[in-house]
Amino acid sequence: MSGLALSAIETEQIRDLRARLNRVPKGAMGDKSVGPLSKGFFVLCGRVGLSPQSGGQPIATLPEMKTAIGEGDLTRVKQIVAQLEGLRGSVDPKVWRQIFDSGVLTAILTRRLVLGGKENL
Helix, strand or coil: CCCCCCCHHHHHHHHHHHHHHHHCCCHHHHHHHHHHHHHHHHHHHHHCCCCCCCCCCCCCCHHHHHHHHHHCCHHHHHHHHHHHHHHHHHCCHHHHHHHHHCCHHHHHHHHHHHHCCCCCC
16 A cells, blocks of 8 residues: 555645646646646656656546546556647647546546545545
């Protein structure tokens, strides 16, 4: 379990970023927040045991991705983080905004809390 455990500071960082992600307004009002929060998401992933990991089947749709996150173990979630990191650098900003708005980043943070025993589903 020690590989999954989260410190109090890590737990607070995850919850803080998740709250910030949830407060971003849809549409043009939130556009300026997406880039910095996306960058912060990937930095935080590296700090809380979610460093991108290659492997696993790529996921084609956002609903499938959210399902895979909700059911995934730590390795699978890291693979999804890697897929998202690749997408962030290669897709049109409007496509990334759809991914951002879909709640996938929030789902990953929630799953990390669950895997760390800090939150129940």
